[in-house]
């Protein structure tokens with residue numbers, strides 16, 4: 226089932242008169258295709274949880290509409306929307322066993338929908354199998370590891386066969402290794418069930434690896450929507466370029482003069498038909514090429530070889546950050562020494578932005 | 588290695604020494620003293636002599652009609668007030684938790700009795716319940732208004748006195764319980780309620796299956812301290828029925844002990860000690876039972 230948000234806005238009013246209002250979600254328009262896993266990505270406080278709560282119905286939008294397929298669910302209460310929600314802290318009931326936790330939603334059903342205990346148990350067994358916790362059914366949440374609790378939470382969210390699965394930072398309480406494994410697990414469960422899934426995270430790597438589609442937001446505004454690789458390769462603005470990629474993209478100040486782009490005192494490239502102005506030049510760490518005829522001279526500070534790749538830490542006066550990080554294959558890096566070095570760049574790894582952050586397309 | 592641990596042990600005990608001495612002087616010594624007194628027969632306070640050692644004091648106390656009356660009163664008080672006050676406190680705390688506006692205001696109102704003097708509260712209850720030359724008391728006026736007969740709550744039938752005593756005790760213990768329970772409810776993670784809401788859980792089920800289990804440790808705490816407090820009731824009864832509790836037939840165990848020591852018919856430390864030991868045994872047993880039950884029930 227697809228989810229459509231139309232002009233969705235959520236404003237939290239200040240508690241007192243003088244407190245400013247917070248626009249957590251500002252005029253969202255997007256469509257989540259049926260059966261896809263979409264990641265809501267953005268820094269802390271940008272409105273990811275709020276967006277999720279709007280989709281789930283826990284929060285009411287200030288304006289705008291939400292559609293599940295063609296059905297307008299804007300005013301439908303959460304329990305009737307057919308969603309499953311997994312919380313960051315899992316919110317498993319500590320006094321109930323895993324089995325009791327999983328069938329808790331089923332026990333709320335009344336009248337004709339009500340299942341017999343045997344049916345509930347059978348259903349619980351099915352989802353438990355899906356998330357691989359069949360052996361843990363009689364334990365209590367505190368007797369489980371973080372990853373296992375996570376699975377129980379997913380099982381509980383899935384037991385009513387929801388049309389949409391919503392996950393709010395589901396991995397942030399896990400350690401690094403488990404996070405990696407669990408995110409693959411979530412991906413697998415999503416593929417097997419084919420449920421339209423929204424996954425909230427502030428971790429760009431996590432989002433890139435798990436999602437069919439990224440929705441990148443900042444301060445309640447959508448910056449870019451697209452497949453992870455597309456967004457990475459074609460960032461719409463400086464914020465997106467900086468948010469995706471590890472190590473971060475390198476940003477340098479430059480200016481155009483007489484149709485030439487100059488960084489510090491070097492002519493970096495030709496820019497035909499461009500008026501004189503200041504701008505930002507952003508180059509991904511893997512976008513550098515060591516080249517005697519290169520147009521960017523940096524000063525190598527440090528060289529770390531990690532097997533296949535070599536990471537070079539260099540400085541440049543025009544750089545926004547203290548260091549410039551360059552990653553090249555160890556073969557290419559052979560013989561590099563500390564001191565001045567000339568780079569050229571790969572076309573598809575270099576982007577130009579206005580000072581406002583907007584992308585300049587060549 | 589072993590030596591080091593020992594040194595640390597010694598240091599620990601040294602740090603504890605002041606409080607241990609304090610405990611010994613003001614807790615252990617009196618306890619032992621009470622134990623000794625309770626077994627000394629025909630103890631004479633003036634000459635500090637006694638005729639024998641045995642169970643005579645216990646036998647006397649257990650057959651003293653005043654003691655039996657006090658035991659009965661105390662038990663009725665405990666059985667009625669602990670469950671009723673806890674349930675009412677849970678209900679009120681639930682209501683306070685669910686309102687948003689004026690929440691602090693209500694919290695303060697409900698907490699007022701706690702900071703008010705027992706005797707002042709007793710006075711209020713007098714106005715409500717006591718028959719005087721001028722008035723039958725507010726409650727009787729109400730009863731009359733509905734066509735009922737006046738009841739003398741303070742000097743009248745036993746059930747009326749028990750009723751007033753129970754209402755009074757519940758009234759006095761409520762604020763603390765409400766305070767504890769409202770903060771316990773406030774500390775339940777909001778996400779549980781969100782999860783329950785998404786699952787379409789009815790508010791009754793949320794209350795019984797989520798809120799109550801989540802605050803159950805606090806409820807057990809209140810029940811245990813409630814039991815202990817009710818067994819030690821005395822001043823409330825004095826505030827309501829005056830100092831001659833035996834005469835009013837409303838004495839409690841602690842009241843009986845006090846009377847045996849200092850009352851008009853007092854001067855019997857042996858009987859008082861025996862009664863105190865019996866009270867101690869009762870409280871100890873019930874607290875043990877409570878703890879066992881709560882350990883079994885509060886599983887997280």
Ligand SMILES: Nc1ncnc2c1ncn2[C@@H]1O[C@H](COP(=O)(O)OP(=O)(O)OP(=O)(O)O)[C@@H](O)[C@H]1O
Pocket residue numbers: 237238247248249267268269270271272273274275276427
């Ligand atoms: N109930 C609320 N009342 C007022 N403001 C709120 C409320 N909930 C969220 N906000 C504000 O809305 C903005 C977005 O909050 P939200 O919780 O959606 O952020 P987030 O992207 O989920 O952040 P995080 O990654 O830290 O969880 C924040 O500025 C926050 O302060």
Ligand SMILES: [Mg+2]
Pocket residue numbers: 273274275393
């Ligand atoms: Mg959040």
